[in-house]
Amino acid sequence: MPLIYDSTIVTALVLGLISACSLPLGTLTTLFWKPSDRDIAVLMSFGGGALLAALTLDLVAGTVAKGDFPPLAAGCIGGGLLFIGLNNIVNDFxxxxxxxxxxxxxxRKQEYRKFRQILSLAKRTDVFCDLSDTDFKVLAKTIHLQNYKKGEIVFTKGDLCDNLYFIAKGSVSLLDPIDKVASKTLDKHDDLGWLAFITGTPYRFTARASEGVSLWALPKATFFNLLPDSPTLVHAVQRWLRSKEATDYLHTHHGLSFSAIIRWHDHEYILWPGEVCLPQPFQ
Incomplete structure (x- = not known):
């Protein structure tokens, strides 16, 4: 490469600064662009390929000059896939x-897979079915398992709802608030507390573990904090809140008149750009 300046030292300094500026430029880029996992994977793959080519410059340059680039690329890709496969096998053992x-x-990857499976099988897929991978990962980061022994109380009638539960293992009995006997039993993949969770109302049943049970718990704060950044989820929630099931629930179990429910829909649950007012009929 011809020298840019007469001085070799100045040339080396300039070229060094140019090559080193990628780090601060990358840092500044994150201020206005947060890459997804897929974008990061693409960039890292490109960088890894460039590094590999730089380290094996003599081999790569000679191979390209001879027109044998396809076998070289195939070997690199095959070697990378072989490494990933063997690495996963080693991790599994x-x-x-x-x-x-x-x-x-x-x-974390194992928990993510398990919760995604449970969520895909859950009966409330009308709200979660169109959730993007990015939004799902936001929820999955705060998902945690809660274990209860047989006879333990998960929540009591009248408690405020803080979590949405999905049954990962075992079964839960919903106790009649008057007779204190099991009126319904929920099994694996059923959701627990959905109506209270989405409407902001207290629990109307007491939930007790019928046996040893494991529950995936989704914090309410995480779910609703995601709404301003997820129009798809907002529309799904709005659609469900205006459904007959939600209306009957508020009317039958919490005594709201139909006119009050309509006013609540129109005035209490207002979505402004970048702001979400949570549904709270009892405030």
């Missing part, structure tokens, strides 16, 4: 324990 970072990633 406990290899993820080799480092704290891989351990956390593996465990």
């Amino acid at each position: 406990g290899g993820f324990l080799r480092k704290a970072s891989t351990t956390m990633y593996h465990l």
Whole structure:
């Protein structure tokens, strides 16, 4: 490469500054663009390929000059896929324990897969079915398992709803508020507390573990904090709140008149750009 300036030192300094500016430029980019996991994977793949080519410059340059680039590319891709496959196999047999970072990633990945399966099988798919991967990951980060022994109370009638539950294992009995006997039993993949969760009303039943039960708990705050950034989820929630099931629930179990429910729909649950007013009929 011809020298830009007469001085070799100045040329080296300029070229060094140009090559080093990628780090601060990348940092500044994150101020106005937050890349998705897919974007990060593409950028890292490109960077990894560039690094590989730089480290094996003699081999790559000679191969390209001879017109043998397709076999070279196929070998790189095949080697990368082989590495990923073997790495996953090693992790499945406990290899993820080799480092704290891989351990956390593996465990979180397993939880993510399990919760996604439960959510896909849940009966409330009319709200969650169109959730984007980005929105889902926001919810999945705060999802946690809660375990209850047989006979333990999950929540009591009249309690304020803080979580939406999905039954991962076992069954839960809903106790009649008057007779204190089980009036309904929910099993694996059923949701628990959905009506109270989405309408902002207190629980109308007491929930008790019929056996040892594991519940996925989705915090209410996480769900509603996501609404301003997820128009798809907002529309799904609005559609459900205006459904016959929600109207009958508020009228039958909480004594709201139909006119009060309509006013609540029109005035209490207002969505402004960037702002969400939560439905709270009892404030």
